[in-house]
Amino acid sequence: MAEHTLTVSIVTPDGVIYSQDTAKLVVLNTLSGNVGVMANHQPIVSALKIDDVKIKLVDDKEQHVAVNGGFAEFSNNTMTIVADSAETPDHIDLARAQAAQQRAQEHISHANEVHDPNELARAEVALARAVNRIRIVTGGK
Structure with missing residues (x-):
């Protein structure tokens, strides 16, 4: 199963806001439009708009994180999002x-x-x- 998952980390100046290693899809709203990233996707770096990041887990649960811009980098099945601020719904x-x-x-x-x-x-x-x-x-x- 590991070859079909990716690790997602969302980091702000306050530290790690979100971390998950069982994601199967991440949907980002970039300056160029929406981008969906799955395991083994080609490496990318992209600036993000103010929007939610949608993370679909292997158990088909979907999580959302409010991200206020920043950028996303994906390589080696690891998605790292760096933003000035980001919040999960419970915060x-x-x-x-x-x-x-x-x-x-x-x-x-x-x-x-x-x-x-x-x-x-x-x-x-x-x-x-x-x-x-x-x-x-x-x-x-």
Whole structure:
């Protein structure tokens, strides 16, 4: 079975957020689009968008991790994801994520009113992160 599995590690400056050695599929949202990686896939390095990483295990359970950008590297049946921040559903505070979403939407409105492209860009990133965290917890897409 080992030749049909891959090891997945998600690392942030705070340390290892996720580690699993019985994955059979990892789906990433890269800057070039969605990529599915299975055991023995050709080596890749790719920048990631703010989105969830889907990990399908050999027992067909699916796990999700909210990743805020970063990059993924796959070789020798090991997927390593390095991100500024990442969270598993059990570590996400839904109320806090919803409050962050509300604040980001308010900042977007303000940035549009004052025509501040820098504030708008920051607010859009904050909104994407909050929405990503909410989707992970609620199972929505």
